Amino acid sequence: MSFRTRIEETSKDKDSRIVLALDFPFQEQKNRSQLLHRAEKMLKSVQEHICAVKINHHLILPFGTFGGIQELLRKIHRQQLVAIMDCKANDIGATNRVIAEYYYSAGFDALIANPFVGWEEGLEPIFEAASRHKKGVILLAYMSHKGAKEGYDQTISDSKTGRQLKQYCSFARKALSWNADGVVVGATYPEKIKEIHQILGEKTPIYSPGIGTQGGKIKTALEAGAKYLILGRVITTSEDPDKTAKELNKKIRNAIKIGVA
Numbered sequence: 001m002s003f004r005t006r007i008e009e010t011s012k013d014k015d016s017r018i019v020l021a022l023d024f025p026f027q028e029q030k031n032r033s034q035l036l037h038r039a040e041k042m043l044k045s046v047q048e049h050i051c052a053v054k055i056n057h058h059l060i061l062p063f064g065t066f067g068g069i070q071e072l073l074r075k076i077h078r079q080q081l082v083a084i085m086d087c088k089a090n091d092i093g094a095t096n097r098v099i100a101e102y103y104y105s106a107g108f109d110a111l112i113a114n115p116f117v118g119w120e121e122g123l124e125p126i127f128e129a130a131s132r133h134k135k136g137v138i139l140l141a142y143m144s145h146k147g148a149k150e151g152y153d154q155t156i157s158d159s160k161t162g163r164q165l166k167q168y169c170s171f172a173r174k175a176l177s178w179n180a181d182g183v184v185v186g187a188t189y190p191e192k193i194k195e196i197h198q199i200l201g202e203k204t205p206i207y208s209p210g211i212g213t214q215g216g217k218i219k220t221a222l223e224a225g226a227k228y229l230i231l232g233r234v235i236t237t238s239e240d241p242d243k244t245a246k247e248l249n250k251k252i253r254n255a256i257k258i259g260v261a
């Protein structure tokens, strides 16, 4: 089963479109042992309200891809959730291949990569590894932070046709032609979600971070065409993560019910 189908089925089974960004603030060396415990506790308290977990450098830098992280991945999978590595892979092909092999063999179901590096000797080895391991690749298309416009909104000249187009439109087209399993577009830019969704259609889902803490809104993002919502600090820094995740999921379900998405 492809990653795309796996997350779609999980999302239906769990009745949730939430991808939990399992992020925690920097910890000094002496406090790091508590971090994994905190991550497992967070997972346990919100697992019925989410369909996937996204892990970022917040946990990979202190723990790598062995030991505790593999145990965390096993716990994620035991709950029938999927695990995404947000490494924004962005290097030459030979290095990207090694990055992908480490993450996929550790147990991640998909990883996020940056299309800026191109295909040949760029992302091709990641897609090759993904297909061999039956895993997914999700591409950045328009990031959620304020400075995103400096890069993603640039007008570029297509290297093949010479035609002028926006960088994010070029990335969305690449996602289609490379058969990526999804693209990431910030909820803070709903008009970009809409435009990218028009290019992608229904086959390639949009993952949208930036809800809450960064100012993005659930209803607006879904209305514009986002399929999965990546939620981090709005849940992880909440006083009651279980209650917050439940309420946010209810909000998402209601928006879907009234035909927003």
Ligand code: XMP
Pocket (backbone or CB within 6 Å): 021, 023, 056, 086, 088, 112, 140, 142, 143, 144, 145, 184, 185, 186, 209, 210, 211, 213, 214, 230, 231, 232, 233, 234
């Ligand atoms: P918050 O706390 O703002 O966390 O909900 C968002 C999480 O998502 C990551 N992030 C992104 N990842 N493309 C990505 O691949 C993006 O455009 C993007 N914007 C935010 C962020 O690092 C954090 O883990």
